[in-house]
Amino acid sequence: MAWIQLRIHTHRDHADMLGDLLMDQGSVSITYEDGQDEPIFEPKLGETPLWQDTILIALFDADTDLAPTIEFLETMPFLGKGFTHKIEQVEDKDWVREWMDSFHPIQFGQRLWICPSWREIPDPAAVNVILDPGLAFGTGTHPTTALCLEWLDSLDLTDQEVIDFGCGSGILAIAAIKLGAKKVTGVDIDYQAIDASKANAERNNVVEQLSLYLPENQPANLQADVLVANILAGPLKELAPLIAEKVKTGGKLALSGLLQEQAQDVSDFYSQWFDMEPACHKEDWSRLSGIRK
Numbered sequence: 001m002a003w004i005q006l007r008i009h010t011h012r013d014h015a016d017m018l019g020d021l022l023m024d025q026g027s028v029s030i031t032y033e034d035g036q037d038e039p040i041f042e043p044k045l046g047e048t049p050l051w052q053d054t055i056l057i058a059l060f061d062a063d064t065d066l067a068p069t070i071e072f073l074e075t076m077p078f079l080g081k082g083f084t085h086k087i088e089q090v091e092d093k094d095w096v097r098e099w100m101d102s103f104h105p106i107q108f109g110q111r112l113w114i115c116p117s118w119r120e121i122p123d124p125a126a127v128n129v130i131l132d133p134g135l136a137f138g139t140g141t142h143p144t145t146a147l148c149l150e151w152l153d154s155l156d157l158t159d160q161e162v163i164d165f166g167c168g169s170g171i172l173a174i175a176a177i178k179l180g181a182k183k184v185t186g187v188d189i190d191y192q193a194i195d196a197s198k199a200n201a202e203r204n205n206v207v208e209q210l211s212l213y214l215p216e217n218q219p220a221n222l223q224a225d226v227l228v229a230n231i232l233a234g235p236l237k238e239l240a241p242l243i244a245e246k247v248k249t250g251g252k253l254a255l256s257g258l259l260q261e262q263a264q265d266v267s268d269f270y271s272q273w274f275d276m277e278p279a280c281h282k283e284d285w286s287r288l289s290g291i292r293k
């Protein structure tokens with residue numbers, strides 16, 4: 001099916017109302033894009049903030065006559081006559097095929113590969129995690145996940161106990177098991193992440209070694225040899241005493257989800273409990289590591 005899309009530059013204060021108006025005018029979907037490179041990092045839980053300069057994109061069936069919609073929008077005081085907009089044809093494609101084609105097996109470190117299930121495994125002798133993109137975060141394509149996977153690959157995890165705090169898709173937990181960990185605990189505040197981790201563990205035949213918990217249900221005295229947490233700078237600082245408690249003396253820690261400019265502050269904070277090592281960076285992101293004092 002072919003589509004046309006109407007793109008309108010607007011202010012964030014008007015974006016929701018404009019979206020509702022366009023849905024009333026027959027749009028089948030509304031999406032928002034950043035109108036000026038103005039990234040939004042770490043929104044509060046439950047908030048979905050928009051950019052000050054937001055581009056609204058309304059999708060319509062290809063045979064829709066948009067002239068009456070444009071005329072109607074020109075009567076809105078916050079847009080006005082001759083408001084800036086663009087109408088574009090959307091090429092008809094097999095979107096699912098296109099999306100699947102964009103995922104390839106990726107190698108992390110020396111031994112580890114993350115492979116989508118529909119691709120051939122490039123090196124059957126390597127440590128292969130089969131993982132498809134889904135609702136929970138973590139396919140290996142994000143620099144913070146990549147930094148954590150490379151760190152796990154660099155360790156000897158044989159017979160180690162590992163905690164993956166903020167497990168998302170379970171990618172780090174499953175990789176740790178496949179790299180030799182005897183027992184891994186995944187914790188996440190999002191029940192969809194717990195479900196996704198369970199499904200991915202089943203696909204990788206590692207269910208036995210993986211325990212999954214919402215934070216309120218996690219065992220009180222849980223301690224591990226290795227803890228990895230790819231969350232965000234704010235929650236990582238809030239969780240620091242709890243995270244420190246969960247790592248055995250001499251145990252290893254990796255933190256990611258940090259922007260480069262946040263790394264020093266978080267490292268200084270964690271140095272109360274850990275001997276911190278120099279940060280590693282990928283694109284705008286950083287990974288910290290340390291040894292429990």
Ligand SMILES: C[S@@+](CC[C@H](N)C(=O)[O-])C[C@H]1O[C@@H](n2cnc3c(N)ncnc32)[C@H](O)[C@@H]1O
Nearest residue numbers: 137138145166167168187188189190193230231
């Ligand atoms: C960036 S994703 C990381 C997912 C995966 N571990 C990876 O490296 O790709 C962060 C995950 O942490 C979870 N999370 C955020 N705050 C948390 C908290 N306070 N306690 C536990 N999990 C949390 C989120 O629900 C999300 O699944």
